[in-house]
Amino acid sequence: xxxxxxxxxxxxxxxxxxxxxxxxxxxxxxxxxxxxxxxxxxxxxxxxxxxxxxxxxxxxxxxxxxxxxxxxxxxxxxxxxxxxxxxxxxxxxxxxxxxxxxxxxxxxxxxxxxxxxxxxxxxxxxxxxxxxxxxxxxxxxxxxxxxxxxxxxxxxxxxxxxxxxxxxxxxxxxxxxxxxxxxxxxxxx
Numbered sequence: 583x584x585x586x587x588x589x590x591x592x593x594x595x596x597x598x599x600x601x602x603x604x605x606x607x608x609x610x611x612x613x614x615x616x617x618x619x620x621x622x623x624x625x626x627x628x629x630x631x632x633x634x635x636x637x638x639x640x641x642x643x644x645x646x647x648x649x650x651x652x653x654x655x656x657x658x659x660x661x662x663x664x665x666x667x668x669x670x671x672x673x674x675x676x677x678x679x680x681x682x683x684x685x686x687x688x689x690x691x692x693x694x695x696x697x698x699x700x701x702x703x704x705x706x707x708x709x710x711x712x713x714x715x716x717x718x719x720x721x722x723x724x725x726x727x728x729x730x731x732x733x734x735x736x737x738x739x740x741x742x743x744x745x746x747x748x749x750x751x752x753x754x755x756x757x758x759x760x761x762x763x764x765x766x767x768x769x770x771x
């Protein structure tokens with residue numbers, strides 16, 4: 583099989599999830615409907631495809647509570663009254679390269695918020711598909727699929743390991759780690 587796949591299982595319910603994958607300088611984001619995902623504000627910042635320079639950030643979010651949100655880019659003013667699900671863009675100038683943040687706050691419950699960090703200029707999008715994993719009848723597993731579909735991957739292209747993220751004591755975060763695979767003895771990977 584030529585594609586790479588990473589399943590991710592959620593343990594609390596909501597209808598959709600934004601998934602982001604990063605491979606080197608390439609990033610991808612996709613929205614998928616599932617039977618379950620964390621009840622939270624789900625957000626991602628990607629390169630705006632209409633700006634080839636990578637200096638326009640496109641923030642996409644979904645507040646699973648359904649409440650309106652406020653958005654703040656870096657230390658700027660809050661942009662209040664944003665819908666529960668939406669997108670906003672922010673243009674950066676030459677000289678503003680580096681790490682930036684976008685804050686999304688639930689206006690009914692400010693303790694529900696999320697901060698996304700990203701690098702400017704933003705990298706190009708990676709071709710990625712997210713779909714429910716057909717092997718999980720509960721509907722709680724998302725499957726991320728990326729890569730060429732007609733050519734097998736080189737033997738030393740990627741070696742991927744999924745493990746619990748040690749930085750998240752709740753156990754709700756999976757950590758994908760990858761790097762060049764090495765060819766074992768006898769020609770196996």
